Amino acid sequence: MTESLPAVSRTAVGVAALRAYESSRPDRLFDDPYAAAFFAAGRSALPGLERGSAQAGLGALIYPQVAIRTRFFDDYLLDAGCAQVVLLAAGLDARAFRLAWPPGTRLFELDLPDVLAFKDDVLATQGATPACARIVVRADLREDWAAPLREAGFDPAVPTAWLAEGLLIYLSYEEASRLLTTVGELSAPGSRVSFEHRPGDAPDSLLARAKAAPGGEHVTRLRKGGLGDRAPQWLREHGWEPATVTRSELAAGYGRQDEQTPDGFVTAVL
Numbered sequence: 001m002t003e004s005l006p007a008v009s010r011t012a013v014g015v016a017a018l019r020a021y022e023s024s025r026p027d028r029l030f031d032d033p034y035a036a037a038f039f040a041a042g043r044s045a046l047p048g049l050e051r052g053s054a055q056a057g058l059g060a061l062i063y064p065q066v067a068i069r070t071r072f073f074d075d076y077l078l079d080a081g082c083a084q085v086v087l088l089a090a091g092l093d094a095r096a097f098r099l100a101w102p103p104g105t106r107l108f109e110l111d112l113p114d115v116l117a118f119k120d121d122v123l124a125t126q127g128a129t130p131a132c133a134r135i136v137v138r139a140d141l142r143e144d145w146a147a148p149l150r151e152a153g154f155d156p157a158v159p160t161a162w163l164a165e166g167l168l169i170y171l172s173y174e175e176a177s178r179l180l181t182t183v184g185e186l187s188a189p190g191s192r193v194s195f196e197h198r199p200g201d202a203p204d205s206l207l208a209r210a211k212a213a214p215g216g217e218h219v220t221r222l223r224k225g226g227l228g229d230r231a232p233q234w235l236r237e238h239g240w241e242p243a244t245v246t247r248s249e250l251a252a253g254y255g256r257q258d259e260q261t262p263d264g265f266v267t268a269v270l
Helices: 007-024 035-045 051-055 057-079 113-125 146-151 173-185 206-212 228-237 247-254
Strands: 084-088 106-111 133-138 160-164 192-197 241-246 264-269
Touching: 007 035, 007 057, 035 113, 057 160, 057 192, 057 247, 057 264, 106 113, 113 133, 133 146, 160 173, 173 228, 192 228, 228 241, 228 264, 241 247, 247 264
Parallel strands: 084 106, 084 160, 106 133, 160 192
Antiparallel strands: 192 264, 241 264
16 A cells, blocks of 8 residues: 555654654643554655664654654644644645634645545554544645645635645745735635744754665655745745744743754744
8 A cells, every 4th residue: 555655655654653652741741643544554665764764773763853843834724723634745744634624714735636535544443533624635746736625625715824844845936826825816815824934954954864874765756945045035035923932942832852953833923
């Protein structure tokens, strides 16, 4: 089943392993009861990957970032107060099932057909029931995805909370710009968007260390950089009001020890 997943989507299996580890901690920042099932079903796509990989190698490097970003984006989506939510490249995200959504919330998940088929097969084995109106949209974000989103019932007149988690770094600047331009065209005033923000790649950055870690090359070679450090500027130039927060600042607020890093997240309001 995992053989049909594209290379970028297979990394989601590794991220699921890290979410499963975080969910097992007594001081967990979030609870993802489906992460372990995604990992178990998809581990053949990443030979040598273990659930305890958060404690060694590449997993140990990426784990703090995954734990903090998951909690941050959980809070962002619930605090946005939007009745319409869109997860771009939803992958193995289970927020439609595990978060306490207000009544009337409609959540659209966009991703490739093979990814969504794998995901739904695993969720079916778990008897998972969404906590909101979940609408699956099979689309390639490198092509025209706005049309199938509209056809699925998306209303551009309704303020929307958009999430591009773990996505833009796998796109070129032009691809990321085109994607976010479409997001803007589909967004009513009061809409929000959020994604990771990396101001730069220092020699000792997470990317550099991931490249040097055993097994890291198969992940880092997929990276194209997205908007890079120009993300806040790009958002301002296109009518958004951006704000940034570093991973270090969030970690302190969550009571976690973390490295001092400029890496973090950007959230913008239209």
